Amino acid sequence: MRASQYFISTLKEAPADAEVVSQKLMLRAGFIRKVAAGIYSYLPIGLRVIRKVEEIVREEMNRAGALELTMPMVQPSELWAETGRWEKMGEEMLRFKDRHERDFALQPTSEEVVTDIARQELKSYRQLPKNFYQIQTKFRDERRPRFGVMRGREFTMKDAYSFDRNVDAAGRSYDAMYAAYCRIFDRLGLTYRAVAADTGAIGGDRSHEFQVIADTGEDAIVYCPDSDYAANIELAEALPLLGSRAAPMHGLEKTPTPGAATCADVAKLLGLPLATTVKSLVLATDDVDEKGKPAGVTVWLLLVRGDHALNEVKASKVEGLKAGFRFATEAEIHEHFGCKPGYLGPIGMKKPVKVVADRTVANMSDFICGANDEDYHYTGANWGRDLPEPDLVADLRNVIEGDPSPDGKGRLAIQRGIEVGHVFYLGTKYSKAMNATFLDEDGKPKHFEMGCYGIGVTRILGAAIEQNNDARGIIWPDALAPFRIVVCPVGWGKSEAVRSEALKLYEGLLAAGVDAILDDRDERPGVMFADWELIGVPHRVVIGERGLKEGLAEYQGRRDAEATKVAIGDLAGFVAAKLRGE
Amino acid sequence: MRASQYFISTLKEAPADAEVVSQKLMLRAGFIRKVAAGIYSYLPIGLRVIRKVEEIVREEMNRAGALELTMPMVQPSELWAETGRWEKMGEEMLRFKDRHERDFALQPTSEEVVTDIARQELKSYRQLPKNFYQIQTKFRDERRPRFGVMRGREFTMKDAYSFDRNVDAAGRSYDAMYAAYCRIFDRLGLTYRAVAADTGAIGGDRSHEFQVIADTGEDAIVYCPDSDYAANIELAEALPLLGSRAAPMHGLEKTPTPGAATCADVAKLLGLPLATTVKSLVLATDDVDEKGKPAGVTVWLLLVRGDHALNEVKASKVEGLKAGFRFATEAEIHEHFGCKPGYLGPIGMKKPVKVVADRTVANMSDFICGANDEDYHYTGANWGRDLPEPDLVADLRNVIEGDPSPDGKGRLAIQRGIEVGHVFYLGTKYSKAMNATFLDEDGKPKHFEMGCYGIGVTRILGAAIEQNNDARGIIWPDALAPFRIVVCPVGWGKSEAVRSEALKLYEGLLAAGVDAILDDRDERPGVMFADWELIGVPHRVVIGERGLKEGLAEYQGRRDAEATKVAIGDLAGFVAAKLRGE
Incomplete structure (x- = not known):
């Protein structure tokens, strides 16, 4: 992509109502624009990042055998009434009437619709297991939308729903999703932790949140540095700090x-x-x-x-x-x-x-x-x-830093996280409420064992930025970056030599399938550098007349304190190695 | 993809309320399931077709220099009030209040939001031209939703909006979109016609509908077989059939x-x-x-x-x-x-x-x-x-078949079509209403010259089927087919030789990047063939024990009256040629 034909729209200052760093940076870097409270347009460069997340999510869901479908945004009340959630869901579920005065809601999630599909389509145990997912717009009418895409009202979520014959098979579906989520967050290049979470009325131990570690996170994550214990603070067990009661020493x-x-x-x-x-x-x-x-x-x-x-x-x-x-x-x-x-x-x-x-x-x-x-x-x-x-x-209390780990293997530590994924075993809660059954091998109808699995696609953008930023802007992991590398020619409009070397590198990158952008806007170096550092492109090459005279170009990784001079003859190879992470 | 791990859910009969052939076939073939009137879930095999349309649309829009973004589904009344459309739009625009009693609508289209983006972001003539597009869910609360995805309420539309400095530049943007649309519908493999359409209050001659030709189409298309004249019937000029008034012959x-x-x-x-x-x-x-x-x-x-x-x-x-x-x-x-x-x-x-x-x-x-x-x-x-x-x-009347063509080059013919795309020059209608200006080269603010360009992504599925079907089911053009080729082993569960040959072909196709499905469900041949003919896969290879004994497999194109016997040694090459369209 050439910057002159693209749409770069950075701001010096974030709007005054932006509260957190990811929100400020996404606005300043031109990723999002506010349309209403908690409702954003994604400008082209922001949408690129969403597409990269979606593609990794989709590949790993497919690899895990899940099947993509699409359920509607606008869902009729009748299905939600079957599970009682038409009444039970709070005001976050936005309800309205159509022109014929029928009740509808914007999907905050889709258990009811997918369970309706399963009871119509999955008649026999031979069709199981099945895992259906969608990557779709959701709406939750938050009382106080805030933090940009982190707690927006309209957002993109990947929601998956598994249908199984029995509890064991549902456990295998759960494990497959857990593993897929680990692959997804690994590939996204985020530092995260899968933590055990509360299962509420469903019971059992099959609920995990995937938390992106960030000091600014809303959630407290409890973990044991000496073992693999990790849970959110709601769940983390607090052992008694006193083994037994000492004899009284004082009078009342x-x-x-x-x-x-x-x-x-x-x-x-x-x-x-x-x-x-x-x-x-x-x-x-x-x-x-x-x-x-x-x-x-x-x-x-x-x-x-x-x-x-x-x-x-x-x-x-x-x-x-x-x-x-x-x-x-x-x-x-x-x-x-x-x-x-x-x-x-x-x-x-x-x-x-x-x-x-x-x-x-x-x-x-x-x-x-x-x-x-x-x-x-x-x-x-x-x-x-x-x-x-x-x-x-x-056990009535939150654990605190230094408490003994429930697995007996050390002491607990606490860090902050942003929940970006959740895997949850649902059991027969929805299949019983909606009488969704299949015929088992013995010829008898049985309720599906279900699980649900969510990933907040748009929220990942915010979480990734909360985790990866500095005073100059965003620092995208390579997998998420809107462009992996920017080629910045200094003096594009003046110097034939600069143009020629910049184009050579840029076209070589494109030919190698690298998502590169050439900044041919002919801006001053300071403007160029500030834009790309704000936008967070991980790799940058500067080609200028002065350097070329000595046969040199400059490479700088977004996290590097200084640029590295590279002989122009070695540039393509040097950059290729950097892009390989070497 | 292996059919046993996929989700094939065909029906013998379409639901009684299905009216047109595309709706019946999409329901029977398991592409869609109705959730409410005019609101459908897309099952995995249906979503595959949508993705193929989207990908071609996206590639050609990008090739034409348009930039993809996403505007929200839920849009605030304030923007729509600026153009007066909050009042003017009929009941098709679904309006509701959020929990704080603020007015919102589900986007039926996005002129207001995109013009708001332009007036915030495009400050200078140097940033022009720009063409922003999205491929997004739209909602129109049709009084009588019908014909399946052809006149649904929730649907996917590609909508693009161009912003230009002046009328000439806007004309170039229009022409670029017209050309992109031709490439899109060519690549989709549909028989279509671009017809001039009425421009209403905007005036001028820059409005064209892209109509997929089908006898069942709702629209009447007028064209001249001897020239390139084509218009919809609303616009097509009716010349006087009498050159001059003859002298009276009779008394009153x-x-x-x-x-x-x-x-x-x-x-x-x-x-x-x-x-x-x-x-x-x-x-x-x-x-x-x-x-x-x-x-x-x-x-x-x-x-x-x-x-x-x-x-x-x-x-x-x-x-x-x-x-x-x-x-x-x-x-x-x-x-x-x-x-x-x-x-x-x-x-x-x-x-x-x-x-x-x-x-x-x-x-x-x-x-x-x-x-x-x-x-x-x-x-x-x-x-x-x-x-x-x-x-x-x-000129007060509809033209009829045989009328002289307005271009003087022959006589008019009429055929039926389904509108799947529309390119429209908007002029300054929206930019003036919303006071969206940029600074022109002379330093003075000027209103954007705009155009809008829509493609009904989900509607294309219905139109393609109306154009391409027979008594056995759908006949997808290769570019749209959920799978291009199906490998049908007869006796999968019994014959090692059948399994081995079927796998060899299937894996070879996958390795060549062909979107193939292997029907390993071990169904009877009749069931297999009926499913794939209903689903409309363009190419089919049957490998059975009886044929293998003679060293033969069978190939049949979906439009072929009979199968062709192919020596098993030539099979891969034969199939590759068929997939190349030879």
Whole structure:
């Protein structure tokens, strides 16, 4: 491609509403333009990157035996009603009526449509396994679209759905997708981690997120540097930090802690380690009777160590909280504890409360907790002596850096990530809801075992940039770059020698099938270099009159601090080696 | 691809609601499945055909220097309001509100968004010309979606938009697209015709439709077999069939024609040629005064020969009708003619009526027309003698087969077509409405001269099938076929020799880069052949045990009446020649 016939449209400054670096750089480099909140046009150079992602995704999905199809953007309510998701999906699913007043939605995902295809088309076990995928526009009406393509409303997603005879076969489909995803992210040249994720109501251990590592990521990833353990923080198991409960050393004492309403304040005031305090969190469940009618409220007191944080996903797995919970209201707290938040604790409540202790808290002795009296805490509290044993003990907290790894092989570390892929075993959730069956070998109908597998194609652009950028702009991995190499002639309009050498190199690259661009815009070197560094082209060759007089050109990799002088006779070979990664 | 690992899902019968042959065959061959009215999923084999169309379109657009980008499906009302189309577009544009109650539409086309991009990005004449295109999902909420993918609601369209400095440059962009479209439809292997089309309010002669010829087409295409004249029937000029008016031969006579309310009935009753009768059509315009307030109704009488049909597009170009017209109400007709329809004519009206005669009618003598008296017609009517000269003479009618060609080079023929592409010069319609300007060489802002260029990607599938099918199924042109060749082993599961020869051929084809499928499903020959003939694969090789004993295989082209026996040693070479079209 010649730059003069292409469309390069860089900006000195990003628009004021751009928040994160990838968004700023994609706008500045002319990859995207905003059309509405969370809705973008992809300019030609941005679309090139999308196509490169799509092509790698497509090749690896095909290699894994998946079959590409296309399901519609606009989907009728009837299918979504079958699984109950027409009601259950939140406002992210954009719903509307057509001219005949029929209900439709823009696809946020396509489990319903693909399950409908399977129940129509896959009649026999002989047709299984099947894995259908599409690379298609999705729409999610985010309340607050932001971060450019990272949390947009209209975006491109690869979504795949596997159909299998039984759980074992579904496991093999899952493993094949997991392996394909690893190949995809390897080929994209991204630093990533596959982490175990929560499976929610489906259960089992077959859910993994593919996270691109970036300090700016929204997700916390937990891993063990000494083993292959990796999980997102919602799932990562927190082992008890105390093997057993030590014998009490102190008596229970009600201590004035005026104005100290957080564990940190209390520990500081008393001059004791934060790890000797216990944090109280009050939840509520709205109970129903057998007929499903309201039957009062149960209040729950969850206890985690002062330096730990409650993990709501883990809380939702506690027996009694699985059907859903909420934080208690101020009135409910006052009714049960006789005190306002900040001084709550498990000793001397006004009314019965279900007490759930985190595994570590359950083994603490001589701990500090709120006294249910404003401006007072207890010190020297001990289970069994000063208060009854907790009703339940559970893993309630987020792990923190340095916690023991659940696989017993070292200590945990935490890094930030951006979720770009997810593989998920669905079981028979959708096939049962939609009565999607096939005839098994025994002649009996059986529900499909399903899995779903997503990759955020457009989000990968943002994630790749969050991971790979510097003050000058984007640094694309070769596989993602809109152009792999730019040839920058200095003095294109003036020097026949420059033109001739630049064209020779450029045409040689094209002939070798390399995605090269020739900057024949006749811009000043500073403008050229700034543009290509902002755009993030990985390799650059500069050919100028001054260098040519000495028989030299310059090569610079996008991550290189300095340019390398190369004899013009060796240039093609030198560049070819660089493009091979040598 | 091996059929056992692919997804072949043919049906014996098409669903009852399928209307046209392409729709029936696409459903039966497993290319599409209906999700809602006018909304389809494309199964893997259908998507393969779409990808082939897309790839050819993309290559030729790129070759013509157009740049691919992507504009969003979901577009905000604000941009559409700028051109007035938020109001003007009918119900085909599906409008809805997002969760924040902001107005959006699904893109039926993208003039507004692309013009917004141009006014932001193209600042200088030095950046021109530019032609941006996308291959993207569109949505039009058709009142009555039908004919499968031919008039669907969700469909894939390639839409391109050119931006130029001036009319001449815009003409060059138009010509480049016209040439690219010819290359595209040539490469697709379709029989088509580029026909001149109406330019409406834009004016000029730069609008062409690309029509795939098919007897089942909705459009009538007019062409001259002896020249390159071709136009759609809306535009095709009807020359006067009479060079001048002959002298009257008969007196005006009011003749009883009881119950004969059509020209055909009258001609038959009187035993005279239909071409001696004149048909009366009554239109009305709602006049407004200088302040735009209603100012009464003007009634118009349009006259065409009894064997001709009114062309409403031509009528809309008559001075006085340009701002819009409607058919007159019964009351208006009675008020002005004192008679009911069926016996209306230009002689003896009750109130003034604007009379517009078709060019041929204006030169008729001794003609027959309604007498404005129920059950009576005049014979021997003559302009100037029996009635005043018409207020206006204009081309008002559709041409018919055998009319003289407007280029004077022969006689016109008519055939049916399916519109699959359209190139259109837009002028400054959108750039003025949205104030999209660039700085010209003289430093002054100037509005872009624009053109738009569409290709109905999914519709091409339907059109190709309407043009190429037989009782057994689809007959794809090689360029469009989901697979170019199928290798059918008879006795795959039983015969090692059959497997070995079939694999040898199949693997050789793959190695040569041919899109081949091996039918390793071990189905009976009848099932295999019926599937592949229905699916429309252009080339088939059958390898069976019986043939192998004699050292023979069988080749059959999809259009061939019979198979050709080929010595197994010559098979690869024979097939290669067939694939080269020899």
